[in-house]
Amino acid sequence: MNQVTLKIGELAKLAQVSQDTLRFYEKHGLLKPHLRSDAGYRLYSEADVQRVSFILSAKRVGFTLNEIAELLALEVTKDEKSCEDVKRFVDAKVVTVEQRIRDMRRIKKSLQALSEACCGGAEPATQCTILEALNTEGPGVLPHSGAR
């Protein structure tokens, strides 16, 4: 069992975020290095790397840091929460994610419709707009149930 430990600069480079960002996440309870060196340097483990990966994926798809913290906090508060609480919370998040996947697919379809309608040539793109593509794609969904 080789214990991987990364210093903050190494993790920052690996994860493509700034060192400040990692410290910021720590201050806000999202990511705590599993230990510190004698000199006080942060030392991150493999699990910490996983955690950063999760945070970044979740951020990319529109979760706020607070929402992500709630998800990750399940780990910390698990002894105070019942399985019932956890399951209810998580199932609700699954519904949110499914909604967002639908949003994505709608946008992807719009973009593809636009791309396909466009010849890609050198002339002015007089015909090529997102909204025209949207309009050929059925009615918009307003208000959007489950909106944040």
Added chain:
Amino acid sequence: MNQVTLKIGELAKLAQVSQDTLRFYEKHGLLKPHLRSDAGYRLYSEADVQRVSFILSAKRVGFTLNEIAELLALEVTKDEKSCEDVKRFVDAKVVTVEQRIRDMRRIKKSLQALSEACCGGAEPATQCTILEALNTEGPGVLPHSGAR
């Protein structure tokens, strides 16, 4: 052809956003009512409603207002841009969206794994954490190609 026109309060209610938000979007070039009443009231058309719908969907899945503005600006700048430009830009966005859909699926799988591993009963949720669910789900993806 009945011209739908909504005043700002009506659109705000329909779209579930504040009037301030709609004015904010206008100030930043994302949404302009197709006309104004004699008294200067904003009057929104059906196309404007579509546009709000698109903005909100795109926002929910993690696009910034600037990115959304770029997409919508295709409409305005279409005469200055070539089909080649438009197609290149849009195809790049499709790639981004596909990446995000993958992120979503990864998160959904994590959440579902957690939900399924959890009995949902009344006892303390000692076993139930996102990261355990993540760990059973293969290696994290770091660094994430195509990250913003």
Added chain:
DNA sequence: ATTGACTTTAGACTTAACTCTAAGGTTTAT
């Protein structure tokens, strides 16, 4: 013709999520 529910603008304020600066301690390489 006045009340109440709308709308307008400009500008100040807030929150989230960084990002930077300063002043210093540590590690590694020459």
Added chain:
DNA sequence: ATAAACCTTAGAGTTAAGTCTAAAGTCAAT
């Protein structure tokens, strides 16, 4: 043993995306 390249903290500054306030004009109903 000294420089370069790391790391630490605290705290200030920035950007995006709203949100709120004030002062005033408009519209519908009594």
